[in-house]
Amino acid sequence: MGYDLERFVGYVNEGLLCCVCRDVLERPLQAPCEHAYCSACISSWLLHHHSCPEDRLPLDVGSLKPLYRYMRNDLNRLQIRCVNAGQGCEVICSLESLHTHEDECEFAFISCSNTGCPVQVERRGLEAHLSECNFRSRECPNGCGHTLLSVDQSQHNCVAELRAEVEMLRAEMLCKVEEVRREMESRLDSQRRHMVQKESQLKSEVEELKGQLSRVMCDMRALLGAERLRRQELAEAELEKRELLELLRDLQPTRNQPPADQASSDQHQGDLQSWELHAELSRHQQREAAALHASSLSLHSAQASHLSGPPPSPQLGEAARKGGTRSLTLDCIKRKSREVTVI
Ligand SMILES: [Zn+2]
Ligand SMILES: [Zn+2]
Ligand SMILES: [Zn+2]
Ligand SMILES: [Zn+2]
Ligand SMILES: [Zn+2]
Known part of the structure; x- marks a missing residue:
């Protein structure tokens, strides 16, 4: 809708009037037939018609254009009274600046x-x-x-208001406390479950370690027994060695005084006997040292590994066999020494 012609001061050119509402153009548009209309007026007209309202020439929305520049300038220069003139505003301004004034007009509602x-x-x-x-x-x-x-x-009652507020805060707090309690309980539950699981795991580990310990103790006992046996054998061997040495010493003077006719052959045989005796003695000593070494080695390895299996029975068997060999050797040596004595 256009501006009421009554609000304008001075002459208004007829070409600046809307062909629909007959008021001064507001946001004007122009048809190809050069008739001009307010934007709102022609839009609602074209909803039901397809022609210019003035000369009935065909018209649609797409063919509408802005107003010629010289006409826009004429329109903008028109002097108009404020819309609030009825309330007492006496401002008259150009149409161009009307909106600026009306936005801050002191008489506007x-x-x-x-x-x-x-x-x-x-x-x-x-x-x-x-x-x-x-x-x-x-x-x-x-x-x-x-x-x-x-x-x-x-109607304001301070006490009632404050009481209501306190009640509300209390309810809120109770709600929060309950929430926290539930959360803590669930957390404790999960921790308890975890602890129980851990405890049973530790118990089974302790049982396993106990089993290992008892096996190791058993091994240790067996090895200590073997060690004692070896030491005993060693002592016996020492005794035999001493006996042999004494025997050797006894042999020396006998060999030094042979009869004159058999001197050379006896000398030769005596040397042979003595050499055999020495060789036997040194072999015997080597075997003893080896046996002792093996014994201490097996004890050390058993101490290093606590998870060793059953006691090494083959070593015990070997020791017994060595003992047998040793007594055989001793018998042999004694026999030879007797032969030498007879000779
Ligand atoms: Zn109009
Ligand atoms: Zn027309
Ligand atoms: Zn005003
Ligand atoms: Zn108010
Ligand atoms: Zn109050």
């Missing part, structure tokens, strides 16, 4: 800025209204901390 207030006042009277508006809010004068609307102030 505006809504109160307090939320919920339905009052419409002139812009110039807003301040006076705000000071007495029923929807203005302020702190409770009794100091309860609530913000009150003027309209509610007479």
Whole structure:
């Protein structure tokens, strides 16, 4: 819809009037037939017609164009009274600057800025209204901390308000406490389950270690027994060695005084016997040393590995066999020494 012609001061060219509403053009558009209309007027006209309202020539929305520049300039220069002239505004301005003025016109009606207030006042009277508006809010004068609307102030009861607030906070807190309690319980439950599982695992590990320990103790006992046996054998061997050495010493003077006719052959045989005896003795000593070494080695290896199997019975058997061999050797040597004595 256009601007009311009555509001204009001075002559208005007829070409600046809308062909639909006959008022001065507002947001003008122009048809190919050069007739001009307000944008709103021609849009609603073309909803039901397909022609120019002035000369009935065919027309559609797509063929509408902006107004010629010289006509726009003429339109913008027209002098018009403020829309609030009825309320007392005496401003007359160009059509171009009309909106700028109306946006800040002191006589324009505006809504109160307090939320919920339905009052419409002139812009110039807003301040006076705000000071007495029923929807203005302020702190409770009794100091309860609530913000009150003027309209509610007479019914405001500080104690009741505070009690309601405390009740609400209490309910909120109870709710939170319950929530935390439930969370803690679930966490404790899971930890308890974990502990029980861990405990049973540790118990089974302890049982296994006990088993290993008893096996190791058994091995140790067997090895200590073997060690004792070896030491005993060693002592016996020492004894035999001493006996043999004594025997050797006894042989020496006998060999040094042979009869004169058999001197050379006896000398030769005596040397042979003595050499055999020495060789036997040194072999015997080597075997003893080897046996002792093997014994200490097996003891060490058993101590190093606590998970060793059953005691090494083959070694014990070997020791017994060696003992047998040794006594055989001793018998042989004794026999030879007797032969030498006879000779
Ligand atoms: Zn119009
Ligand atoms: Zn036309
Ligand atoms: Zn005004
Ligand atoms: Zn108000
Ligand atoms: Zn209060």
